[in-house]
Amino acid sequence: MAMARTRCTDRVIGAILASWRYDISGISPEMRRDYEHHLAECAHCQTRQNFHRSLDAALAVLTSLAALFFLFALAVLKHIKPLEHVAFNVLGLDISDMYHMLLSAGVAGLCFSVIALALVLMATPAPSYLGGIAAERARLLEERLPAAIKSLRPR
Ligand SMILES: [Zn+2]
Numbered sequence: 001m002a003m004a005r006t007r008c009t010d011r012v013i014g015a016i017l018a019s020w021r022y023d024i025s026g027i028s029p030e031m032r033r034d035y036e037h038h039l040a041e042c043a044h045c046q047t048r049q050n051f052h053r054s055l056d057a058a059l060a061v062l063t064s065l066a067a068l069f070f071l072f073a074l075a076v077l078k079h080i081k082p083l084e085h086v087a088f089n090v091l092g093l094d095i096s097d098m099y100h101m102l103l104s105a106g107v108a109g110l111c112f113s114v115i116a117l118a119l120v121l122m123a124t125p126a127p128s129y130l131g132g133i134a135a136e137r138a139r140l141l142e143e144r145l146p147a148a149i150k151s152l153r154p155r
Contacts, residue, residue: 006044013038014045022049025125056124057133063120066113074106 008014017024017035022045024035039045077099084099121127142150 006047008044009042010038014042017045018048021052021124023052023125025128053125053129056120056126057129059120059124060117060126060130063113063117067110067117070106070110070113074103074110077103077106 013035017038020026022039024032024039027035039049080099084095
């Protein structure tokens with residue numbers, strides 16, 4: 001474990017950073033300088049910071065996937081709705097209760113995952129982190145574009 005082997009070079013700053021979950025995006029630029037300097041020279045805190053930022057990103061991705069899943073489930077249920085009458089009339093089954101139970105579960109799940117996603121986006125620097133990753137990807141992609149395509153783009 002890389003995390004266990006490295007040690008923080010400055011316990012005091014390290015402890016403050018840990019209490020912020022290594023997120024210094026919320027403090028003023030002049031205050032940030034000391035912490036940025038420490039993060040640049042301390043491998044321990046750097047590893048921790050990377051870990052927490054990937055955790056935030058993973059949470060954001062998971063909660064949005066959950067929201068999408070419930071949205072999809074509700075869309076599927078909406079299409080099943082006509083079958084309810086078929087089952088009741090032809091097969092004599094009353095699946096109405098089951099249907100409404102699933103519908104409530106889907107709505108509750110969607111609400112819950114949207115709230116969870118909002119909390120993750122508010123409480124963590126995940127939006128700027130993911131935005132940074134997206135910008136980096138776009139930059140790399142642009143670098144790899146063939147010269148022919150690049151010359152077509154307006155400068
Ligand atoms: Zn440190």
